[in-house]
Amino acid sequence: MKLRYGTATALLLGLALTACSGSPGAGPAAATTITLVETTPAATGDVATVTWALPSGEPASLDPARTGDYSANTVGTNLCESLLRLETDFSTSPGLASGIVQKDPVTVVITLRDGVTFWDGSALTADDVVYSLSRHRDPELASYAAHVFANVAAIEATGALEVTVRFRKPDMQFVPDMAGVPGAIVQKAFTSKAGPAFGTATGGLMCTGPFKLAGWRNGARITLERNDSYWDAARRAKAARFDFVFLTDHSTLTSALLAGEVDGVYGAPVGSIAALRRSGTGTLYFGPSTETFSLGAVAADGPAADPRIRQALDLAIDKTSYVAGVLKGAGEPLRTFTPPLSWQGSPAKAVYDAGYAALPDTSKADLEAAKKLVTAAAPSRTDLVIATPAGDQSLLQTATIAQDAARQIGLTMTVRQLQPAEFAGLFYDPALRQGIDFIATTGYLEVPGALYYAPGFVLEGAPFNWTNYGDAGVTANLVGAVSETDPAKSAERFVAAQAVFGPAKLQITLAGSYNRLFLNKRITGAPASFSYISSSWAALVGAA
Template sequence: MRSVHKSAIALLLGLSLTACSGSAEAPATGAGAIELVETTPAATGDVDTVTWALPSGEPASLDPARTGDYSANTVGTNLCESLLRLEPDFSTAPGLASAVTQKDPTTVVITLRDGVTFWDGSPLTAGDVVYSLKRNMDPKLASYAAHVYASVTTIEETGPLEVTVTFKTPDVQFIPDLAGVPGSIIQEKFATKAGQAFGTASGGLMCTGPFQLGTWTSGQKISLKRYDAYWDTARKAKAATFDFVFLTDSSTLTSALLSGEVDGVYGAPVGSIAALQRSASGKLYFGPSTETVSLGAVAAEGPAADPKIRQALDLAIDKTSFVTSVLKGAGEPLKTFTPPLAWQGSPAKDVYDAGYAALPDTSKADLEAAKKLVADAAPSRTDLVIATPAGDQSLLQTATIAQAAAGQIGLNVTIKQLQPAEFAGLFYDPALRTGIDLIATTGYLEVPGALYYAPGFVFSGAPFNWTNYENPEVTANIGAAVAETDPVVSAQKFVAAQAIYGPAKLQITLAGSYNRLYLNKRITGAPASFNYISTAWAALVGAA
């Protein structure tokens, strides 16, 4: 399950957006009126060089199997393409595969596009695709996309341009997953020769994208060079060189954007929204996103493991005020962790929308109801610990707001700041979670599909079921939804499960944040939508 906190794999959450095409007016509660747009004006010509900031720092690897954070995805998706493309409205379209077909409930057939070449000029083969997908099933590799292949039985070459995937049980989420990093394709020959160094500064890459890896100067920048023989001539890169620089300090990044030293960034600093909106050097865009801010319960025992305490904390925090104070108006409250944006392209959209609308709205605080829940729970202790990553001011502010709200309902919260590496370890090492009740975190959903996230929380032993949540009706419905190939019936099963686990607040989802894109006035073309996290977006950036 793809989920992240900055450079750490963490929690995949989604943003609730009702506007999924064109543009939509969002509440003007921040530093100015906010209009959501999916794309920026198309580029009018080529440019020599674009300099782009990575606020999350230098990627550890660009190997798709080891790609699980903002920085690696922002760079890597322009190099190693997926079988399907993720569009700005979070629908999918053909990519390296001209078609992906559900032949029967347990068989998916992938038809590859003819004429695709790797950067060395050799053709993309079905063998390369088989190799790329099967890597995710290798326990020694520990791919970040391993969960996507949990039900896969075989992946075989069944024709010169055809690959067939079979499953032990149906998995309707598999095809949408191919629009993200789980569907990325690499060259088998190059990867085998590079071994463990594949995807690193020393080992390099061999893929099919519109850019090829140029120089990687550790601690400074990663430079991409246009691949002139790219198969999709309509999306040939407009920049000859695309330089990614590592700027993790918000003040330094903002100054670089305002001065024109850096041309653009995704995830522009929230605290700089007002300054960037006033800038004459460029424009700040807001787009639909699946990024969220949440409090995650990580304890199997104690107050946070009790749904009443989680519900009380949820009711104690005013989400509307949170959006104003922390996100500067660039976001909106959410009801649960699976966002409406995830199913906008589904033929069962109306079923999903109705299910979401029926969930309780807790965007406004209700302290009296929260106090009653705490009294009913009668916890053995009222002291809780919230962990945050050191240096992340937005998450520290989130934890501080939760601390103040908890104090109003009889709970005493201590904030524990952890170094980023230690914070990342919380998600994999139960021993590191000892003494911690909740975490303040951000995350994202990288592909469409209502079923991408929920199974990881509701099944016993699932990677994010840290509170040992168990409800037979929920697991039965989610299991049936995953195995059901009729989209309407699958949606009905999902909605039935969500109606039960949603109010239990397995995640206390506070808000979704809009995508924040800043472009220097000399360039345009980048998608404003969060779909950049899974697609070759940089090829579209060119002269304004």
């Protein structure tokens, strides 16, 4: 999962949050005016060039081990493919692997497709896969996906097209993770030779995807060109060239879309929804997503560490009004921080759905109940600080709404805007969190699986367990859910844990935002769901 902490950066724990179509108990009034679709009409032919905006700015790297934000994922997944494919409904299908089998509780066998080649024509081998996966375990590389491999004991080539992964203890989430950047494959020889420059404008890439890296002009654009030797003829790219341009100013981006200077964008500005929907230049699509807006408690002591204060703030904010005002109707309230879209492809979907539906619905504000919680908590101080990244208007609005809610229940909240780098640092450095009680943030889940997110906030010592939350029963159930290879039993243990940690509001989840995709009328084919974040989506874009 990723927690987004700035205009062009994101924090990775292999986690994130969501908005989702058809989630149990969800659906504000705004949903009646917005139709969610998983994809757009199929392309009818090829196009010469597509210009695509990256509103989060220029990626720092396209190396899968260093991919940790919207921009890097949006570009990189079209270059370096994963072992599994992420489908538009957040289910998985075979990718570079024709199959991944859980041989026993501590053994996973990966069978590779025959006939797959890298851009230079060399064949994909088991050694390339072993190398690619093992890179994430190298502490010197400090891969953003290192957590995915925490339970792995060994990764070995057990055949020319077979890789066996052995675990110290079972890990239910590992196989779904192979549909995201943790399962992306690079060529061993090229990567080793490139060294630290791999994935940058100077070091380049060598992967198997439907596009290859053709150029990278720092500060301006990244250019991809079609891989005419792509192994999957059915998914051959329809665009001969894709130009990704860096447009972080929302007004400039909107003007470029309306003028037809830019053909498309994921994450179209919320403030431009009305203008883009009226546009005759193209169409604004809304799709199911795993993105969320939330307030995170980041203090190990003081009011924010008290669940009653977190619950009071949660009850003081009307989530339906939040969706209408901040997200302009393009979202819906959620009951907890693990989004329902994350388990829609699971065979245990019914178990997860029932567990979600049983959680308290706090979409409507209840100020009297909130005030009683504050009185019962009798905090040692009533002055709070909430931090937000400077320049992000949606998160500034979120912090301001939290400030007003706090005032109504007898608390004082000061909004502190931090520069993106400073804001990013507080996610990892406890010293930077001193004097801050809450943060306004967004996040997203990039792969399927309910277990991809919660452990990072709930288990003792986990990177996002900033309040030092601990519950023996929750820990036993979450650890048991990860180790349980039967999907239904795993789901039951997760739901039992969620029933306890969910109401504790370790993250005060305000809403899930729908995916916002704008396409110029000359092109179509892009997935409208948030699945683009881990899929080779650009290959599908062609003539309308």
